[in-house]
Amino acid sequence: MTTIMPRWEQLSRRTAYAQGRLQVHEDEVIQPDGARSGFRVVEVPDGALAVAEDDAGRIALVRYASYVHGEVLTPPGGTIEPGETPEAAARRELAEEAGITATTWRRLGETALMTKNTCRLHMYAASGLTIGQQKLNGTETGMTLEWWPLPDAVKAAMDGRMVLSGASLAVLMYAREKEAR
Incomplete structure (x- = not known):
């Protein structure tokens, strides 16, 4: 049985901080429950x-x-x-x-x-x-x-x-x- 997981949807992204290979993004998203919210993403190298x-x-x-x-x-x-x-x-x-x-x-x-x-x-x-x-x-x-x-x-x-x-x-x-x- 395959379950379809609800998904997140990104509406917009603002980069709040960037230095070298480090970035912090403030995303506006629609959560899996349908609510709109802000979500911070830290982008760093692997x-x-x-x-x-x-x-x-x-x-x-x-x-x-x-x-x-x-x-x-x-x-x-x-x-x-x-x-x-x-x-x-x-x-x-x-x-x-x-x-x-x-x-x-x-x-x-x-x-x-x-x-x-x-x-x-x-x-x-x-x-x-x-x-x-x-x-x-x-x-x-x-x-x-x-x-x-x-x-x-x-x-x-x-x-x-x-x-x-x-x-x-x-x-x-x-x-x-x-x-x-």
Whole structure:
């Protein structure tokens, strides 16, 4: 049985704020219940991250000080640059933040991070690793690379030590995929 979901209809859009690749829009909409209302949409670039596993079954996580969230533990990842594919961004971020290159890549999936935000996070698994040097930028100063056994990383995702939802989801998706193999 197919259910037809009621739809939103955009009547107008006003950009309230724009700087670089960040925009905030004030839309006038008709909601699924037929009522007219205002709706704010935050438009930001998509991101990509990589769950990289070494031959010992450990995954690479980076720990750093985030301006908004304090200390963060996450698989390496970041913003997709203009003209870059999600996989290319995941490869670049893994090399920059962790100093790691990989020979084998698999797509884990993608997720929307919030309902009023356009950002989608593209998640990849990486193996066949070669370890090199981190290439950190100014906001990543002090970022450390840690190697976690997968069961411990899953626990960290479940108990809140990974505060970023996409980081937790990527680790859990990777663990589930690995379990199914």
